Amino acid sequence: MSSTFLRLAGAATLAIALSATSALAQKKYDTGATDTEIKIGQTNPFSGPASAYATIGKTQAAYIKMINDQGGVNGRKITLIQYDDAYSPPKTVEQVRKLVESDEVLLTFQLLGTPPNAAVQKYLNAKKVPQLFAATGASRFSDPKNYPWTMGFNPNYFVEGRIYGQYILKNHPNAKIGVLYQNDDLGKDYLNGLKAGLGDKAKSMIVTEASYEVSDPTIDSQILKIKDSGADLFFSATTPKQAAQAIKKIYELGWHPVQILDINATSVGAVMKPAGLEASKGVISTGYAKDPADPTWKDDPGMKKYLDFMAKYYPDGDKESNFNVYGYITTQLLIHVLKECGDDLTRANVMKQATHLKNVQLDLTLPGVLNNTTPTDYRVNKQLQMMKFNGERWELFGPILEDTGATG
Known part of the structure; x- marks a missing residue:
């Protein structure tokens, strides 16, 4: 009687344990996922x-x-x-x-x-x-x-813009800044981040701002406006098409400002080559990835x-x-x-x-x-390194920068 009870109790315990293990191992799916x-x-x-x-x-x-x-x-x-x-x-x-x-x-x-x-x-x-x-x-x-x-x-665009503002204060403290920005959250975040990085000097250093719509065929008039403002540093918060147009137009005008370009428009094939490799020489941006063209x-x-x-x-x-x-x-x-x-x-x-x-x-x-x-x-990428285009490829310089401050 006693041994039979013990056998039954042991079997029950084993069944409970197996059931618990099965529950723990149970697969869970939402719409869009299956076993295969x-x-x-x-x-x-x-x-x-x-x-x-x-x-x-x-x-x-x-x-x-x-x-x-x-x-x-x-x-x-x-x-x-x-x-x-x-x-x-x-x-x-x-x-x-x-x-x-x-x-x-x-x-x-x-x-x-x-x-x-x-x-x-x-x-x-x-x-x-x-x-x-x-x-x-x-x-x-x-x-x-x-x-x-x-x-x-x-x-984060605001944070990246703030990094550029801090870079300008340190390396070009007397710059007269002209800004071209896309008229959406992308461009506005960059502009606001730049101002945050410049701090109290933003009002005196930024001499003009010009926006564009993604659907605009060209940004020639905006570039002329920025050049005529007396700017000697050009900050481009743009996407590839307009970034290439801006670099090319600046070169055609014989204007030679310091140029800073956001990370979204740094493609050599989609931006620098269409703008002209010689025209793109010296442009500054940031990166976090290895460049296949870099030996x-x-x-x-x-x-x-x-x-x-x-x-x-x-x-x-x-x-x-x-x-x-x-x-x-x-x-x-x-x-x-x-x-x-x-x-x-x-x-x-x-x-x-x-x-x-x-x-x-x-x-x-x-x-x-x-x-x-x-x-x-939720920010996946919080580390960046400055880089400059040498006419063929991007060259990294300076330390890895990490800005975990407020995102605007």
Whole structure:
């Protein structure tokens, strides 16, 4: 009797233990994830005024193909659904609704551009769909209190602008600054950050400001206005098309200001070459990634992985384009987050893993530039290094700068 009871009790205990283990190991899915698939959605300007960025989406699709060829993430293949929004916010709204309501993606990844992301931010947060690593650095995309489902990837524009302001104070304290800025959150964040960096001297040092719309065919009149103001330092808070136009026009005018350009418009292929390599010589900006054209990295393991990837999966792409470097970096970080999710592929867990990045070093970020996030600090990139264009490629200079101050 006693031994029978003990056997039954032992069996019951074992059954409870196995049940608990099974519960712990149970897979969790939200819409867009199964045992075999993870569906991700994206809009990109494959056409329109910002189509220079299209290659980013092509690199990201190629990277995901490589991951799928390697077996996927935790045994699941990734389906990346991409739509062209032509950098037009109304089109972004239409396409993102389709991704969420018709395609039923688990998350959106790297929606590109400040106005497009702004147009769908409230919708995605209301739906509790991750707006993950949005391709923008505007402050509103690193605001976990108001938008917990939105996380930008790019360095914060306000903070980057503040870094430029501090650089100008130290190296060009008597400069007369003329500013060209895109008339949206991108341009305004840069302008406000610049003013914050200049502090009390902003009013006296900034002699003129000129804005433009993304749809404007040229910015010639704005450049003439800035030149006529007597400015001897030109700050360009622009995207590739207008950045190239500005550099080219300044060169044609025989005007020789110090030129500082935001990080979004530093592509050699999409900006410097169209503007003219000689015209672009001496332009200053910031970076956080290795440059494939820089011989410093020729024996770097991460660079070798990137070049091998480009040769096999995106042979038509420009391996020296920093846009393709960006596409590689962002997708590598996405894969890191998905791997960390394990078998809990819920939208809430995607955001949990993305907001708990700890010293993540990617193949193509500069040594010492690490990705760290917390539930109260969504900024992925908080470290930058100054760089100058030498007529062929960007050359890094100075220390790695970290600005973790307020984001405007």
